[in-house]
Amino acid sequence: MRKTIKESIMKNLLMRREREILDRLHAAGYEGYFVGGCIRDILIAARRGILAEGMPPIGDIDVATNASPQQVQEVFASYQVVLTGLKHGTVTVVLPAEGAPSRPIPVEVTTYRSDGSYSDRRHPDSVTFLSCIAEDLARRDFTINAMACDVSGNVVDCFGGQGDIDAKIIRAVGDPNKRFQEDALRIMRALRFAAVLGFAIEPDTETAIFENKHLLQDVSAERIFMELKKLLTGKNAGNVIRRYVDVLGVVIPELLPMKGFEQHNSYHRYDVLEHCIRAMELVRTTPENAGYMKLAALFHDIGKPGTYSMDGKGIGHFYGHPKKSEELVRAILLRLSADKRTMERVVGLVKRHDLLFERDERLLKKWMNRLSPEVLLEILEIKLADNLATGNMSAELEAKFIDIRQMIAEILVQEQCFSRKTLAVSGNDVLAAGVKPGPAVGAALDKLLDAVIEGACENEREALLRYLQGI
Ligand code: ATP
Numbered sequence: 001m002r003k004t005i006k007e008s009i010m011k012n013l014l015m016r017r018e019r020e021i022l023d024r025l026h027a028a029g030y031e032g033y034f035v036g037g038c039i040r041d042i043l044i045a046a047r048r049g050i051l052a053e054g055m056p057p058i059g060d061i062d063v064a065t066n067a068s069p070q071q072v073q074e075v076f077a078s079y080q081v082v083l084t085g086l087k088h089g090t091v092t093v094v095l096p097a098e099g100a101p102s103r104p105i106p107v108e109v110t111t112y113r114s115d116g117s118y119s120d121r122r123h124p125d126s127v128t129f130l131s132c133i134a135e136d137l138a139r140r141d142f143t144i145n146a147m148a149c150d151v152s153g154n155v156v157d158c159f160g161g162q163g164d165i166d167a168k169i170i171r172a173v174g175d176p177n178k179r180f181q182e183d184a185l186r187i188m189r190a191l192r193f194a195a196v197l198g199f200a201i202e203p204d205t206e207t208a209i210f211e212n213k214h215l216l217q218d219v220s221a222e223r224i225f226m227e228l229k230k231l232l233t234g235k236n237a238g239n240v241i242r243r244y245v246d247v248l249g250v251v252i253p254e255l256l257p258m259k260g261f262e263q264h265n266s267y268h269r270y271d272v273l274e275h276c277i278r279a280m281e282l283v284r285t286t287p288e289n290a291g292y293m294k295l296a297a298l299f300h301d302i303g304k305p306g307t308y309s310m311d312g313k314g315i316g317h318f319y320g321h322p323k324k325s326e327e328l329v330r331a332i333l334l335r336l337s338a339d340k341r342t343m344e345r346v347v348g349l350v351k352r353h354d355l356l357f358e359r360d361e362r363l364l365k366k367w368m369n370r371l372s373p374e375v376l377l378e379i380l381e382i383k384l385a386d387n388l389a390t391g392n393m394s395a396e397l398e399a400k401f402i403d404i405r406q407m408i409a410e411i412l413v414q415e416q417c418f419s420r421k422t423l424a425v426s427g428n429d430v431l432a433a434g435v436k437p438g439p440a441v442g443a444a445l446d447k448l449l450d451a452v453i454e455g456a457c458e459n460e461r462e463a464l465l466r467y468l469q470g471i
């Protein structure tokens, strides 16, 4: 097993262009190792036997070296280097683009270091450069992230990272309490790796996570949000939220009232939190939209606890909950410093998650025009996930959603008209036909669009111009 793993690393990691960095360092008399996440990902892939099918998608390849930042700059004097991380001993060396489709590859080359004390619990007060890779590995967060690999494919594993990968365990390097007190972001990172890799958190590490969870309050919103987004797209995200909702509740307290909040109506089998987690697990996403679709699904009913009422028959209602959810999700994303696009998409999806869908082509085209086909399809997917996550969805309702998804796809494939842009006449045509410049042009186009969608007029130039004369 060890031999095959070593061969896999040799074959895959060391054939990458980043190897040039190690070779140059060695030629100049320094040590150089690939280190951190790339070793973790390649070892996991090797164990799953994925490597046989080609290189798995691994993230950035980082390099650790005993050369000082100054020496690194000298070794790579003929390369483009970026010095943004110099304070922490990091020099980014840019490998130039090679071949037509290739892009330049930036590689972070970091001097072995230890991080000193963390009096603000965020940034080390001082950084000490070291001469030994083993000491550098000791500052890293989890055993699976604390491995390095030399140019011959030998793995340096001082903390049992390979064993923990075999056992699918996330374990802090050293004393977990101390490590989370140094940098509480590691708490979010532990949850993120548990979600993405499907690993369990080792009991002592888990205990320390619960004991130190309040320290997350001091971590910057941007760092937390980056981890949260990765966490939610992980295959095991649902189970991580179920188990660690009290930890996530430190940064998103709005999640806490959802826990155990019974809905008391015949639609729902689960409490609000479980329902939302299931929606997040079930929602169909693409690699492009997963980040905001998962957020929208998880938060779509976050306003329910605040809008609950029970009628005389003992049935629970949540009047106005989409609006309340929209308000809360906006506040959460602002607090977490979400980027503008994520904010817009999530808020829009949460706000409209109650949109009524019918097998009605005309109505669908009007919504496609108003919101864009992309957004309408995303709302449909959130709604489908919402209904699936009640635990009581009928087969007929599911069939309806699938039909509607198909109808929208057909409108697009057949290039049917649903917007001004897809209309067979333009603003200039309308002007040429005698409509006055100004708002009347848009109004005329909208009337024509309406006529086409309603079936009153063909989407055909002559027919539209004739129709225009009759308005
Ligand atoms: P990803 O796949 O998201 O890149 P990663 O583990 O590579 O995950 P990076 O942020 O790229 O994460 O960090 C590279 C390495 O630096 C990690 O593998 C780990 O060894 C170390 N590291 C990163 N963040 C921390 C931290 N907060 N505390 C200690 N070590 C860290």
Ligand code: MG
Pocket: 036, 037, 038, 059, 060
């Ligand atoms: Mg990385």
